[in-house]
Amino acid sequence: MAEPQRRVGGVEKTPARVLVVEARFYDAIADELLKGAKARLEAAGAAFDVVSVPGALEIPPTIAILADAASACHQPYDAVVALGCVIRGETTHYEIVTEQSARALMDLSIARKLPLGNGILTVENEAQALARARVAEMDKGGDAAAAALAVLRLKRWAGCV
Ligand SMILES: Nc1c(NC[C@H](O)[C@H](O)[C@H](O)CO)[nH]c(=O)[nH]c1=O
């Protein structure tokens, strides 16, 4: 049976090796998302690597590349967190970026049975983005990290029943 869950100060301890891939298309938003994700991972006792890419479309291939590289080095990642912000512009490119990045992340997670938290904001304007990125407000970066760890705990539990 899986070891009893250890919850300290309201945070479920989850020892893990986590890959965080952040898109830096909007630096101020990315900073807040990363701040929240790191705080949640640290509170859970998880180790993590942070890698930056230009935009949301680069997140899925970067995860695939680095997950394979880590496994080849016999240091596989237990979970992944994707962080980014896509703000609608004048053209249909918003649909491409949002839908393709989300679809690719879901496909990656399922195909590889890799716990993955999707913290890519898809919003209409900067105000909506800031409200969701800020740790003191909606903390979507922290939520994405927490979601990845929650699925990891389930995966470990399933492996031990
Ligand atoms: N408009 C946004 C983008 N667009 C860039 C793409 O993600 C990608 O980097 C480019 O098409 C080159 O492959 N990316 C975001 O993360 N956020 C946006 O609002």
Ligand SMILES: CC(=O)[C@@H](O)COP(=O)(O)O
């Ligand atoms: C979501 C985007 O790619 C966005 O920056 C594109 O803006 P636009 O549609 O005005 O070119």
